[in-house]
Amino acid sequence: EVQLVQSGAEVKKPGESLKISCKGSGYSFTRYWIAWVRQMPGKGLEWMGIIYPGDSDTRYSPSFQGQVTISADKSINTAYLQWSSLKASDTAMYYCARLGGSSAYYLDYWGQGTLVTVSS
Amino acid sequence: EIVMTQSPATLSVSPGERATLSCRASQSVSSNLAWFQQKPGQAPRLLIYGASTRATGIPARFSGSGSGTEFTLTISSLQSEDFAVYYCQQYNSWPRTFGQGTKVEVK
Numbered sequence: 001e002v003q004l005v006q007s008g009a010e011v012k013k014p015g016e017s018l019k020i021s022c023k024g025s026g027y028s029f030t031r032y033w034i035a036w037v038r039q040m041p042g043k044g045l046e047w048m049g050i051i052y053p054g055d056s057d058t059r060y061s062p063s064f065q066g067q068v069t070i071s072a073d074k075s076i077n078t079a080y081l082q083w084s085s086l087k088a089s090d091t092a093m094y095y096c097a098r099l100g101g102s103s104a105y106y107l108d109y110w111g112q113g114t115l116v117t118v119s120s
Numbered sequence: 121e122i123v124m125t126q127s128p129a130t131l132s133v134s135p136g137e138r139a140t141l142s143c144r145a146s147q148s149v150s151s152n153l154a155w156f157q158q159k160p161g162q163a164p165r166l167l168i169y170g171a172s173t174r175a176t177g178i179p180a181r182f183s184g185s186g187s188g189t190e191f192t193l194t195i196s197s198l199q200s201e202d203f204a205v206y207y208c209q210q211y212n213s214w215p216r217t218f219g220q221g222t223k224v225e226v227k
Contacts, residue, residue, distance in 0.1 A: 035216075037164075045156075045164065047216040059217035063123070063175055095163055106154045106211050107136065110163040 004096050004111035011117045012086050019082035020114045029077040030054035034082040035107060036070060036081045040092045048052040051079055054094030080109065086118045122146050122210055126219035133198050141222045143191040143208035145165065152212035155184055155193045159204045167201040198224070
């Protein structure tokens with residue numbers, strides 16, 4: 001069974017750093033892209049970026065380029081999303097999801113989400 | 121960036137009735153279009169990919185159609201568990217983009 005298990009909720013202050021995780025199991029982790037998706041409170045879904053754990057090839061949506069860093073450790077089947085200096089506007093639910101498919105890739109399995117709250 | 125526009129924003133439907141949700145792309149995305157369902161407090165769930173292929177385990181009452189710039193998600197007979205928010209998403213061009221969602225509520 002494919003599973004993506006994300007790290008727990010975080011409460012941080014503005015200016016702090018943070019790294020959240022997404023651990024894959026039940027499939028070959030290095031052979032599928034992982035995406036990160038943001039959902040701000042009461043809002044829709046926003047595509048942040050993707051990583052290919054096999055070689056750490058990473059691509060960012062322009063809106064998130066330079067704002068976050070996506071990484072992966074294939075030895076432990078885990079992808080990460082990190083901030084060096086959080087802002088209140090980073091308060092959101094963050095989901096990881098696997099990109100399945102053959103010639104074109106869609107989000108077929110999702111993690112449960114990690115709620116990040118940034119408040120002074 | 122391709123803009124995905126969903127309509128209506130809210131759809132009020134009685135259980136057992138048919139629901140038709142629309143998604144329009146600002147430029148062609150071929151058939152690289154997915155639909156997701158999200159219930160309160162839950163992660164999104166893949167319903168449809170390739171514009172019309174149901175994902176594993178998705179009931180036959182969900183169907184998708186369209187190509188290019190115009191897409192439709194139809195729920196043939198709404199069940200209580202289908203009241204949720206539905207998102208379309210294109211995966212034809214970078215950056216990938218989602219529609220703003222359609223909330224299907226009980227009439």
